[in-house]
Amino acid sequence: MSPPHSSSFVIAVDGxxxxxxxxxxxxxxxxxxxxxxxxxxxxxxxxxxMLKAGAGLDDAARAAEMAxxxxxxxxxxxxxxxxxxxEAASRVAALPAVRAALFKLQQDFARQPGGAVLDGRDxxxxxxxxxxxxxxxxxxxxxxxxxxxxxxxxxxxxxxEAETLADLIRRDARDxxxxxxxxxxxxxxxxxxxxxxxxxxxxxxxxxxxxQARRRWEALRT
Ligand code: C5P
Numbered sequence: 001m002s003p004p005h006s007s008s009f010v011i012a013v014d015g016x017x018x019x020x021x022x023x024x025x026x027x028x029x030x031x032x033x034x035x036x037x038x039x040x041x042x043x044x045x046x047x048x049x050m051l052k053a054g055a056g057l058d059d060a061a062r063a064a065e066m067a068x069x070x071x072x073x074x075x076x077x078x079x080x081x082x083x084x085x086x087e088a089a090s091r092v093a094a095l096p097a098v099r100a101a102l103f104k105l106q107q108d109f110a111r112q113p114g115g116a117v118l119d120g121r122d123x124x125x126x127x128x129x130x131x132x133x134x135x136x137x138x139x140x141x142x143x144x145x146x147x148x149x150x151x152x153x154x155x156x157x158x159x160x161e162a163e164t165l166a167d168l169i170r171r172d173a174r175d176x177x178x179x180x181x182x183x184x185x186x187x188x189x190x191x192x193x194x195x196x197x198x199x200x201x202x203x204x205x206x207x208x209x210x211x212q213a214r215r216r217w218e219a220l221r222t
Contacts, residue, residue: 017144020147024202028206039127099180143195
């Protein structure tokens with residue numbers, strides 16, 4: 001069954017950690033003048049709040065409370081983008097109560113009248129299954145680890161490239177293996193493998209696919 005026709009132009013960008021999805025989503029948002037939500041930051045916000053509170057990362061009730069109380073104006077805290085923040089995010093993201101607490105906020109963002117760009121793991125499958133444009137961004141783990149290591153190195157985080165690769169592989173396995181909203185390509189998402197691509201080439205490819213999707217969506221509206 002095909003998903004219902006979406007009345008707003010939603011671009012869903014899913015994919016693995018350090019695949020380039022966040023940068024691509026940000027550039028698509030700028031290109032189309034659409035608001036952008038990096039949904040990974042929501043899970044990072046909950047994970048880091050749990051760490052700061054000294055709570056166990058498998059304490060579902062506490063994590064769900066933290067998710068409900070999440071302060072969206074604090075999502076620019078640099079602690080969220082650390083390796084520890086990513087790991088904590090992935091742990092709390094496996095808890096159905098946390099996903100449920102963050103669901104409406106994301107769906108409301110996707111449903112705003114002018115359209116929106118969201119990036120994450122389950123946008124095309126769970127949050128906005130009717131999105132007219134869906135991308136699933138991936139790249140070889142070694143290439144993703146190298147990109148992520150360059151970012152963390154620049155920030156002065158003491159992680160080796162091998163540790164970064166091990167972190168990514170463990171996080172991918174947890175994200176893809178969880179029962180609730182696992183990381184997976186929606187059947188109607190275009191796969192964009194950025195292993196051999198510069199970020200500007202990856203954006204050009206993404207834009208080409210999204211433009212095709214936009215033309216199909218426009219044609220259905222008229
Ligand atoms: O995208 P980012 O790496 O910042 O996401 C951090 C973690 O948040 C992911 O590893 C994943 O476990 C979780 N996440 C999720 N669903 C989303 C976005 C992120 O489960 N839509």
